[in-house]
Amino acid sequence: xxxxxxxxxxxxLFVCEIIIPLFYIKQPLFVNSxxxxxxxxxxxxxxxxxxxxxxxxxGLLVFVHELGHFLVAKKSGMKVYEFALGFPxxxxxxxxxxxxxxxxxxxxxxxxSLKETVVDExxxxxxxxxxxxxxxxxxxxxxxxxxxNGENPNDNDSFGNKSALARALTLFAGVSMNxxxxxxxxxxxFMVGLPxxxxxxxxxxxxxxxxxxxxxxxxxxxxxxxxxxxVYGDVILSVNDKKITGSSQVSEYIVEHSSEELxxxxxxxxxxxxxxxxxxxxxxxxxxxxxxxxxxxxxxxxYPWYIALYKGIVAAGIGVINILLAFYYLIKNLIIxxxxxxxxxxxxxxxxxxxxxxRLGISYLLNTTAMLSLTLAVINILxxxxxxxxxxxxxxxxxxxxxxxxxxYEQLAHTIGFVLLMxxxxxxxxxxxxxxx
Numbered sequence: 001x002x003x004x005x006x007x008x009x010x011x012x013l014f015v016c017e018i019i020i021p022l023f024y025i026k027q028p029l030f031v032n033s034x035x036x037x038x039x040x041x042x043x044x045x046x047x048x049x050x051x052x053x054x055x056x057x058x059g060l061l062v063f064v065h066e067l068g069h070f071l072v073a074k075k076s077g078m079k080v081y082e083f084a085l086g087f088p089x090x091x092x093x094x095x096x097x098x099x100x101x102x103x104x105x106x107x108x109x110x111x112x113s114l115k116e117t118v119v120d121e122x123x124x125x126x127x128x129x130x131x132x133x134x135x136x137x138x139x140x141x142x143x144x145x146x147x148x149n150g151e152n153p154n155d156n157d158s159f160g161n162k163s164a165l166a167r168a169l170t171l172f173a174g175v176s177m178n179x180x181x182x183x184x185x186x187x188x189x190f191m192v193g194l195p196x197x198x199x200x201x202x203x204x205x206x207x208x209x210x211x212x213x214x215x216x217x218x219x220x221x222x223x224x225x226x227x228x229x230x231v232y233g234d235v236i237l238s239v240n241d242k243k244i245t246g247s248s249q250v251s252e253y254i255v256e257h258s259s260e261e262l263x264x265x266x267x268x269x270x271x272x273x274x275x276x277x278x279x280x281x282x283x284x285x286x287x288x289x290x291x292x293x294x295x296x297x298x299x300x301x302x303y304p305w306y307i308a309l310y311k312g313i314v315a316a317g318i319g320v321i322n323i324l325l326a327f328y329y330l331i332k333n334l335i336i337x338x339x340x341x342x343x344x345x346x347x348x349x350x351x352x353x354x355x356x357x358x359r360l361g362i363s364y365l366l367n368t369t370a371m372l373s374l375t376l377a378v379i380n381i382l383x384x385x386x387x388x389x390x391x392x393x394x395x396x397x398x399x400x401x402x403x404x405x406x407x408x409y410e411q412l413a414h415t416i417g418f419v420l421l422m423x424x425x426x427x428x429x430x431x432x433x434x435x436x437x
Contacts, residue, residue: 002084002154010191013145022369037363045102046100046294049355049358050351050352050354050355050358053354053355053358053365054350054351054355055138056382057354057365057369057372058138058140058161059138059141060181060369061178061181061369061372061373061376062085062140062141063085063141063232063433064177064178064180064181064373065141065174065177065178065376065380066083066141066142066174067083067382068174068175068176068177068178069143069145069170069171069173069174070083070143070318071173072169072170072173073117073143073145073159073170074130074264075168076162076166076169077156077157077162078145078146078147078157078159078166078170079145079146079155079157079158079160079161080130080143080145080146081127081130081131081144081145081146082130082131082132082133082134082142082143083130083131083143084131084132084133084134084135084141084142084143084144085133085134085135085141086134086135086137086138086140086141087135087136087141087142088135088136088137089108089137090108090133090134090135090136091133091134091135091136092105092106092107092108092133092134093105093106093131093133093134094131094132094133095127095129095130095131095132096129096199097126097128097129098128098129099128100227106127106133108129116371130206145159145170146158146159147159147161148160149407149411150407150411157402164395164398164399166185167220167395168392168395168396171388171391171395172381172388172392174380174388175377175380175381175388176219178195178373178374178377178380179316179320179374179415181373181379182316182370182373183312183313183315183316183375184312185312185366185367185369185370186311186312186315186316186366186367186370186372187308187311187312187313187390188308188312188366189312189363189366189367189370190301190303190307190308190311190312190315190434191302191303191305191308192301192302192362192363192366193209193300193301193302194300194301194302194361194363194366194367195215195298195299195300195363195367196299196300196301196363197296197297197298198212198297198298198299199297200212200301201299205302205303205304206302206303207301207302207303207304208299208300208301209299209300209301209302210299210300211299212297212298212299213235213236213297213298213299214235214236214244214245214246214247214249214250214295214296214297214298215233215234215235215236215295215296215297215298216230216232216233216234216235216236216266216293216294216295217232217294217295217296218232218294219231219292219293219294220282220292220293220294221289222292223280223282223292223293224277224278224279224280224291224292225277225291225292225293226292227277228264228275228276228277228292229273229275230256230266230275230291231268231356232353232356232357232433233268233357233359233360233364234266234267234268235266235267235268236250236264236265236266236295237265237266237267237272238264238265239253239254239263239264239265239388240253240257240260240262240263241263241264246317247295247296247297250295251290251295254279254289254291255279255288255289255290255292258288258289259277261277261278261319262276262277262278262291263275263276264276264277264291267416269359269360274300277291278336279291280292281307300363303383315370316370316374319370319371319374320374320377320378323374323378324378327382327403328379328408338408353368354368354369354372357369381419384417384421384436385410385413385414385416385417385418386414386415386418386421387417388412388416390414391411391414394410394413421432
């Protein structure tokens with residue numbers, strides 16, 4: 001079990017609702033390299049907070065996922081070579097000496113390499129107990145389990161020597177931990193206050209923090225709203241001096257006054273902005289003028305702790321169902337040629353979303369992190385080669401045919417799946433980065 005650089009499974013996450021497609025690339029594939037490099041460096045410098053928060057969120061998601069694999073593997077009697085955060089070169093590590101019971105530290109990179117980690121080779125160095133390490137490349141993490149790729153199948157402490165149930169549970173444990181993390185984050189959120197649709201206000205136990213607001217949930221690409229700088233989390237205060245109290249009121253007013261210039265007042269953090277724009281006919285929806293935003297009637301709500309625990313678990317379960325439904329509609333629309341119903345983004349877009357959520361407050365960051373964790377769980381359990389679900393799928397085939405699938409065929413399937421996923425990541429990452437400018 002490993003998570004490749006920048007945790008490649010996370011790169012396939014829905015941003016709020018949907019998985020990244022390869023088929024709709026609108027940006028040019030080539031830009032002036034000097035200009036691009038200057039802009040990109042400038043962007044990174046001015047968004048260092050976004051990068052730091054993204055790395056911390058990523059580290060949390062990776063840690064709990066790999067912790068699940070680690071705990072169940074250990075409980076099943078499998079040997080775990082290394083449990084690591086980040087990717088080599090190694091900064092330091094430690095293991096417990098079984099003879100003395102004392103902790104021994106390893107400084108420096110040792111013999112392990114990034115190539116060895118990414119291609120899942122057996123480690124070139126071995127320790128008498130699991131090595132816990134922290135590595136210099138912070139965008140990922142991994143657990144190395146003995147025999148996870150068919151090596152040493154006759155050793156009692158090898159992954160390949162264990163029962164099908166033990167192997168499946170070890171693979172499924174990462175997904176379970178991501179679901180548990182989301183439930184915990186949502187529970188904490190419901191205790192301190194979490195952004196939610198106002199339909200939940202009918203619950204007699206809910207406590208409303210502040211007044212309900214009309215919040216921007218998504219901004220369409222190349223729309224008037226995007227061109228004027230409206231972003232996720234902006235609160236629509238008024239349109240042409242008319243106070244906004246509901247999301248439907250915005251769309252109705254825009255249609256009725258589509259020939260007029262619109263003065264939209266939004267609140268972003270502690271700042272109030274006035275933006276002038278004109279509604280346009282945009283593709284993909286009914287033939288009505290609009291500014292290109294998806295709005296939601298939202299409020300910060302919370303519950304007593306004993307109800308928040310239950311609500312957190314229920315919300316995580318509903319989140320999984322919504323993500324699965326989004327997958328269904330995505331695949332359905334692509335098959336029948338209807339295209340995408342949602343604006344999507346890749347890993348850079350995810351980083352930007354995390355940064356925006358952090359600026360809006362801890363409630364929004366908790367909600368976003370929980371949704372990312374749930375999406376990671378759902379994607380990993382799909383029967384796609386190279387993902388946990390793909391490995392479980394081969395274990396299922398083994399039980400049906402009553403013999404293991406030849407390792408060379410399984411490895412070939414995982415390799416092809418990995419290459420396709422990495423290719424998808426590269427293309428979408430380029431799309432995201434170019435789209436920043």
